[in-house]
Amino acid sequence: MAFIQFENVKKIYRSGEVSVEALRDVSFQVERGEICVIVGPSGAGKTTLLNILGGMDTLTEGRIRLDGEDISAYSKKRLITYRRRDVGFVFQFYNLIENLTVLENVELAAQICPDPLDAADTLRAVGLGHRLDNFPSQLSGGEQQRVAIARALAKNPKLLLCDEPTGALDYNTGKQILKLLEDTSRGSGMTVLIITHNSALTAMADRVITVNSGSVRSVSLNPDPTPISQIEW
Amino acid sequence: MTPLFKNTYREILRSPGRFLAILAIIVLGSGFFVGLRVSEKAMTATAADYYSDAAFYDFSLANTLGFTDENVAAIAADPNVMAAEGAFETDALVTVGGGVDLVYKFHSMPSAVNTPVLVSGRMPQSPGECLADSWSGIKVGDTVTLSPANSDDTLELFRTRSFTVTGVATSPLYLNFERGSTDLGSGSVSAFCYIPPEALDADYYTAVYVRCHDMPRAYSAAYDDRADLLEPDMTALSEAVARSRYDSVISDAQSEIDDAEREYSDALQDYLTQREDAERELDEAKAELDDAKAELDDAKRQIDDGWLEYNDSVDEFNSGRLRGQEELDSARRELEAAKAALDAAANEYDSGMAQYEEGERQYSEGAAQLEQLRAAYELAKADPSTPPTVLSGLEAQLDSASATLAASRQELDSAKAGLDAAKATIDSGRLEYEENLEKYNAAVDEYNASMADAQAQLDDAYADLLDAEADYADGLREYEDGLQEYQDSRAQADSEFAEAEEELEDARRKIDDAKLKLEDIEEPDSFALGRWSNLGYSCFESDTSIVKAISAVFPVFFFLVAALICLTTVSRMVEEQRSQLGVLLALGYSRPAVMGKFLVYSGTATVLGAASGILLGSKLIPMVVWKAYNIMYVFSDSIKFVFDLPLSAITFSLYVISMLAVTLITCGRELRDVPANLIRPKPPRSGKRVLLERVRFVWDHLSFLWKVTVRNIFRYKSRVLMMILGIAGCTALMMTGMGINDSIRNVVDYQFTEISLYDYSVTFSDGLSPEDMTGFVSAVSEYAGRTVFFNQESMTASAGREEKEVQLNVLPEESLAAIPEFVDFHTGRAPIPLPSDGQILINSGLSESLDLSVGDSLTLRNDDGESMDLTVSGVYDNYIYNSVYVTGATYTSALGREPDINFALVIKAPQADSGQGLAAILSQPNVLTSTSSVDLRARIGGMMDSLIYIVLLTIVCAAALAFVVIYNLTNINIQERLREIATVKVLGFYDPETALYVLRENILLTLLGAAAGIPLGLALNAYVVTRIELDMIHFTPRVLPATYLWSVALTILFSLIVDLLMLRRLSHIDPASALKSAE
Missing domain, CATH: 1.10.287 (Helix Hairpins)
Known part of the structure; x- marks a missing residue:
């Protein structure tokens, strides 16, 4: 049984007369501990896919299983619990709480989890041990993203979902972030899904899912992923 | 329509909520402002119209001998007099429809002055017909019959014994529900009744009502001035007529004797x-x-x-x-x-x-x-x-x-x-x-x-x-x-x-x-009394004064709050649309053109809001106020629509100018930035340490979420300040509204249970001898328990340049021991001793109006030019009338004569009926007039009853205000922190937790606002109450504990309601779409 399983997932947005098929009959699998990169052009449906997987949105048809559980049948409340416990999200624009320090930001997420990791330790693990009492506005973009990752990690989730994590970062910083993600996955066996439109990054992935116009064009396994430090673009 | 304009137009349509919110606030603010201010004018205008339709008198002349037709003609010949009409009035017992005997006051039907206004039916034309009181519930076709229990003297005044009601009317002599007291039956008159002069068998008039030339509108200052000017003439005229009547009466009598x-x-x-x-x-x-x-x-x-x-x-x-x-x-x-x-x-x-x-x-x-x-x-x-x-x-x-x-x-x-x-x-x-x-x-x-x-x-x-x-x-x-x-x-x-x-x-x-x-036969006493002596007239005046006082302050407050809210809303809107501004600037539109959109937006809202608010307020608020007062005044069902052009124009301009100014300033501020910056999203306000964090003890014990809340409060200072002000204002308004009620209503209770302990005050027509006093006491012994006699005179008190009319009570030696049973002199809880020689005890109202305290001196002066200089020995709490007290010795040494005993206070016997006691007192031959405390209490209490509507109106408006303020500001709050809220949701906060995350602020701010509102409310209450100036009554600002509780509780309640509404909004925030980045 695959860790993540998408079965014939359809997502249709309806507003009045207009209906948009964001996902058409998407099916794929992801194994535990994999780094899975989802590529595709803008508007392909990548974010939608991730959102549904992350419990932020619901599908119209089909089924999604995570670690054997059918999350597509979850009620709204159950979805929230699912998000709480099982999912860690990393956004393109970090979305840190400006009013809380770095440490508090991570604590905020850790507080609501049943089995969190220590916030300060997680921050140190991402290399921000010296910035614990600073506010996000006092951090650079990369540092902020690292905080976001720490926040997601502290929750001790089953999987990490990253939506264009390097989109707002420069080349070098982006690479650092990706390294962090790579280390997390390789180091702790975390399943990481990364959405990007940069096809160069597919080299680091164990599995590459190509999405175009709402459908999965291809799912390819990469038996020998390249460490990010070796990838140039 | 240019695209720019279409943009504006669609903006309004797209977010109708915001537009309507601004509109609503302006309508409320301007409507209430103008409406209340205009109410007093409308009330006065309605009454003035009624008085002019009914040819209400300017002066009523009366004397102890009555008037003949010749006398009336002599009065009418005076150059100041426009019309004079003799009137015959008498009280009689009647049975109506076979029920219990009531006391009616019969009036001869006038044709020129004080004409009743027909409500239904027709005027009586023959002696057996009459016009009934619209207040009394009698209908056309009923019969009014003189009771056989009447004395022969009374029955002889009427040519027929029963009258058919042909019409029902209101009378300008009885503007409110009071019908007066009498020495017959129960002691109070139930209704008036007009009968044709032919039905009466009297050859004299009991009063002559006079209308003068060139009298300004009723209740205006000009009217009062002119009336004061004419009063000496009228008094002289009345005396002259009385004298000639006296002479003719004497000579008629003499020739009859011969x-x-x-x-x-x-x-x-x-x-x-x-x-x-x-x-x-x-x-x-x-x-x-x-x-x-x-x-x-x-x-x-x-x-x-x-x-x-x-x-x-x-x-x-x-x-x-x-x-x-x-x-x-x-x-x-x-x-x-x-x-x-x-x-x-x-x-x-x-x-x-x-x-x-x-x-x-x-x-x-x-x-x-x-x-x-x-x-x-x-x-x-x-x-x-x-x-x-x-x-x-x-x-x-x-x-x-x-x-x-x-x-x-x-x-x-x-x-x-x-x-x-x-x-x-x-x-x-x-x-x-x-x-x-x-x-x-x-x-x-x-x-x-x-x-x-x-x-x-x-x-x-x-x-x-x-x-x-x-x-x-x-x-x-x-x-x-x-x-x-x-x-x-x-x-x-x-x-x-x-x-x-x-x-x-x-x-x-x-x-x-x-x-x-x-x-x-003594020489007659004669009087010329102005309109102020008519009970309905002066009660109405008092009521309008209350409305005027309230209208002075409240609406200003509303205006300010409304302005503040609009300011916040518009500046929020501008900030939200900064990228749009940037785009338009980038496209090449000039700054003014870009600003135009916002100006149009806010301008339209303001113009529409102010115009409709002013019109609606001018129409509706007086109607609501009138509804409250119409219970006591039945002379008109609808209030006149008064449009105060200057006030409306000023209000309109004020609102429009301030809104446009705000828009201009906010826009201008943003537009100073470079378009590129505008297009980029505004960086969020950076977090900062708060002062409270240094108090490690408190800070460490705060939960996370409270820390967020506290930081947020300090982060968005202006919004927070606005919220606190708005809530404080709401609490303050409610406190003032209820506080007015507290200060005014309870005055009556307080006065009569703690200060004026007597049941009747009696004025005698002459000074009483000791035999007269014992005679009086035994005559009314069935109803009177204890009586104290002393002297009461009207005087003018002056200190510096201020003057006030006072009632001087002169206490002779014998009354000093008894008087504390009848009047309790105290201030707060401390009792106050009676004054000694050369000293005077004054009431709190006088001390405030003349700015006197213990040890100051004042002068009392009467109409004959005599005066007394006295030192204030004490100030006692008192609300009704300006009553001051000196001892008989003081009076004698100042004026060189003993004071006439012409006044008494009576405590009634237990179980005695108050009305019958009054009738008994009034029927004593030397009693000029008497008032029962029960009646006075009811009369003043009745005046205060209508206040409850004013209070309710205030509370409703305060609630609306609170609602709009909190709703608006919370909305803005959520708008600003949409991403933050979505993030929190993504993190897995349940809906209640998410709601609390946001609304915790609201709760804290509500509590802070309510707390701030209390002192504000106290100050406002004090200001409004002291502005209510009534001749008779003096109010001390008071706020009862219940008012504190209610104001705060209601504020919290309104806040909670808004928060509940916000919950829905919050739960509908879709994290996915909210976090869709501005890419």
Whole structure:
């Protein structure tokens, strides 16, 4: 049984007369501990896919299983619990709480989890041990993203979902972030899904899912992923 | 339509909520502002219109003698007077529809001044018809009947006893529900009633109502000034008329007395003459009667003699008769004896004869037998067989038989001879008897005849005597009749004389009394009273003053808050759309053009809002206020629509200018930036350490989420400040609204339960002597428990340049001990002692208006120019009237005379009925007027009742304000932190947790705002309450504990309601779409 399983997932947005098929009959699998990169052009449906997987949105048809559980049948409340416990999200624009320090930001997420990791330790693990009492506005973009990752990690989730994590970062910083993600996955066996439109990054992935116009064009396994430090673009 | 304009237009349509919110706030703010301000004007205008329709009087003239038509004409001739009309008013008991007796005040129907305004039906046209009070519930067709329980004096004033209601009306004399008090029945008048003048049988008017020339509108300052100007003239006019009335009354009375004197002496003269004549006649009659009596007596004597004679004759006659009778009787007896003897002899003879015959027969028989015997003897003899004995026997028998027979024969023959002799005697005796009998009969006849003669004579004499008796009896009767007549006449004459004398005495006495009374008629008191003396008029004035006071402050507050909210909303909107601004600038539109969009947006909202708010407010708020007051004032169902152009224009401009200014400033600020920057999203405000963080002790104990909240508060200072201000304002408004109620309503209770402990205040028409006082106390003892007498005068108090009318109460020595039972002097809880010489005790209201405290001096002045300089010894809490107190000694030493006792306070007996007590007091002859505390309390309390609507209105508006403020600001809050909220949701916060995350702020700010609102509310309340200026009542700002609780509780409640509404909004935030980055 695959860790993540998408079965014939359809997502249709309806507003009045207009209906948009964001996902058409998407099916794929992801194994535990994999780094899975989802590529595709803008508007392909990548974010939608991730959102549904992350419990932020619901599908119209089909089924999604995570670690054997059918999350597509979850009620709204159950979805929230699912998000709480099982999912860690990393956004393109970090979305840190400006009013809380770095440490508090991570604590905020850790507080609501049943089995969190220590916030300060997680921050140190991402290399921000010296910035614990600073506010996000006092951090650079990369540092902020690292905080976001720490926040997601502290929750001790089953999987990490990253939506264009390097989109707002420069080349070098982006690479650092990706390294962090790579280390997390390789180091702790975390399943990481990364959405990007940069096809160069597919080299680091164990599995590459190509999405175009709402459908999965291809799912390819990469038996020998390249460490990010070796990838140039 | 240019695209730019379309943009604006669509902007409005797309987010109608925001546009409408601004619109709503402006409508509320401007409407309330203008509406309340205008309410007072509208109320006044409505009343003024009513008064002018009803030709309400300017002055009422009254005096203690009344007015005649000439007096009215004299008044009307005064150059200041436009119209004058006499009115007759009287109270009477009536039964309506067979119920309990009520007291009605009847008015003669006026035609020129104070004309009633018809509500339904028609005016009465004939004496049996009347116009009823619209307040009383009587309908057209009902009948009002004067109760037979009325005094004769009252009933005599009316020509008919019952009236049919032809119409129902309101009267300008009775603007509110008060109908006044009376000394009849229950003590208060139930309703008024207008009847045609022809229905009244009085030849004077009780008052004259006057309308003057050139009087400004009612209730305006100009009116009051002109009325003050005219008052001395009116007073002088009233006095002049009263004097001429007095003179004419006196001279009329005098001539009547003179006439009466003349009549009296004439009558006396007649009486004396008539009496003489009568006496004479009676004496003559008496003499005649005496003569007649003498004659009768003579006659009587004669008759008596006659009777004597007659009786003698009768005696003689009787004795003669008796003798004769006796003789005749003896003769008869003899005759009868003879007859009897004869008859006996005859009988003897007959029996003898019979015997003889018998004997003869027997003899014959015997003979026969002898023969037979012989025969038998012979035979026997012849017969041989006969025994010898037998034969001898037979022979013996025969011999005896023959002997017997022979003896018998002899007997028989002698008997026969005797019989024959007897017969011869009898026959001769018979003859004698016959002769005697004849003689006897002759004697009888003779006797009878002479007896008859004598009898006849006697009868004649008797008859004559009877006649004489009869004549005498007639004569006697006549005499007795005559005597009776005389005596009757005598008695009648005597009684008539006595009567006449009595009447003459009465008349004498009456004339003397009238003379005394005439001397007693005092010169009349006269009055000229302005409109302020009419209860309805001044109550209305007080009420409008309250509305005016409230309207001074509240709306300003609303305006400020509304302005603040709009400022926030618009600046938010501008900030949100900064990227749009940037784009437009980048496209090449000029700054003004770009700003134009926002100006149009806010401008449209403001213009529409202000215009509709002002119009709606001017129309609706007075209507609401009127609804509250119309319960007490029924003269008009609808309030006049008053549009205050200056006020409206100012308000309109104020709002428009301020909104546009805000928009300009906010826009301008943003637009100073470079377009590129505008297009980029605004970097979020950086987090900062808060001061509180340094207080490690507190900070460490705060939960996470509280830390977020605290930091947030300090991060968005302006929004937070706005929220606190808005909530504080809401709390303050509610506190003020309820606080006004507290300060005003409870004044009445407080005054009458803790300060004025008496039940009645009584004003007397003159100074009372000690006998008057005891007389009064015993007269009303059924209703009055305790009474204290002192002096009360109106004075003007002045200190510096300020002046105030006060009631000066002068307490003589005897009243000092008792007065604290009737008036409790205290301030707060501390009691205040009575003043001593040279000192004065003043009430709190006066001390505030004249700015006096203990130890300051003030001057009291009266109309006669006398004055007293006094030092304030104490200030006591008091709310109603300006009542100040000095001792009698102070008064005497200042003015050089003793104070008149013309006032009393009465505490009623327990269980006594208040209304009847009042009636009893009013019916005392020396009482000028009296008020019961119960009535005063009800009257003032009634005035305050309408306040509850004002308070409710305030609370509703405050609630609306709070609602809009919190809603708006929370909305903005959420808008600003949408990403943050979405992130938190993504992190897995449940909906309640997410809500709390956001709304925790609201809760904290609400509590802070409410706390801040309390002192604000206290200040506002104090300001408004002190602005309410009523002549009679002085208010102290008070806020009851309940008000604090309610204000804060309601504020929190409104806040919670908004938060609940926000919950929905929050739960609908879709994290996915919210986090879709601005790429």
